[in-house]
Structure formats: structure tokens, C-alpha cells
Amino acid sequence: MDRNAITVALPKGRLLPDCIRLLSAVGMRTTEEIDTSRKLLFSSEDGSARILVVRDKDLPTYVEYGAADVGVVGKDVLMESGADLLEPADLGFGFCRIVVARPASISGREDPTGWGHMRVATKYPRITTDHFASRGEQVEIIPLYGSIELAPLVGLADRIVDLVSSGETLRQNNLAEVEEVARITARLVVNRASMKIKSDRLAPLIQAIRQETEREQRGVNQTRTGR
């Protein structure tokens, strides 16, 4: 392993295949199958980088503390973490939205007085609190770890704040979107100190990733316009 090796943190799960593809496109190939292996620590083929595979919610911590110099994480996880990181590139992939949803059977205008007592189930307590607070609304947060859509169906909450991708989970549970809170994509994040100390390694990597992302997005747009 190169003594000046940089450490890259990648999130387990949905974003991992796109992350591996992106790194490979900028010349950072891995020697093993990092998306299938149970190993968590890898080396790039040329030994110039260590690659960590971590839980997405833990990733901002690894980068903020400098255990990794650079990482890829969903904007939702980044916002919720509150970590103090540089965010030099929007990678475009992993698109989804965070929305407020409620049972579809409730119709008509809502009674605004009810909002003061509203219970909102979410795995994003910080994002949810900030969203409602920005409008001067105080809500009771019901923190959950998953299957958030169940909460309003069994009277645990009046609303949910959760990720929507295809919208299928909302539909199948008779929930309707009330409003959009945020649009989410994967972001490149960098440790502040690493950016200064290892700029000779990180600046070209960030530049290559930006160029590759732009190239891919041009390709997508050309496909959309049929060119």
C-alpha cells in the first residue's frame, strides 16, 4: 500500500454499484468484488487508495473524523447527520425524494389548529424537525428505523416523512404525498483537513469525478432527447 494512500468510504446498499462504477471510470479499480464480499476493507488495484465499505448512516462520521478522506453518501443521510464536511460534487445517481405523506382517505382542507398536535413518524428526526420549524410549526416526532408507512395505518402517527422513489410503497399502503421536503441524490463528501493536507491527491480525484459525472449526465440527456 502506497504510504500516501487516500481512504475512500463507500456506503453499503443501493448506492454501492454506482459508486464502484464511478471509481472504476476514474481509474480507481478494486482488486476484489467489493459489492459481494463480506470484507469491509479493500485496496485499489494500484495500491493508491484504501476503500472502506460502511453503513450509509455511519459514513459521514468516518469522513468527519478523518478515518476516511473522501466518501459517497445520499444527501438525505448527509442532511440528517449534520456532519461538517465539504460537498464538492452532486453525483446525480440515487435520485429519490423526501416527502410528507398522510392517509389518502383524508380529504379536503386540513384544520391548521390540528397541526400543533400532529405526530410525524420518520427515520429523519432532524430533517423533519427543521422542515416544520422553518414554517413555525412544532410537531411531535415519532422516531422509527424502518417500515415508516405502517405508522399512520395503525394510529401511531398522523403523518410520515420518508423517502419516495417509485411511489409504490405509498400507493400500496393508501398514503398520499402532501408535500416535498427535499430532492435527494448521492454526494461526494470530503474531510476538511484532508482537503488541505492531501490536496495533491484529492483535487485531481474530485476533478475526475466531476468530469465523469458531467459526461454521464450529458449521455443521459442525449438519450432523453433521442439524440
Ligand code: PRP
Ligand atoms: C425506502 C423508503 C420507503 C421506500 C420507498 O424504504 O423508506 O419505504 O423505500 O420506495 P418506493 O417509493 O420505490 O416504494 P427501504 O426499502 O429503505 O426500507 P425501510 O422502510 O425498512 O427503511
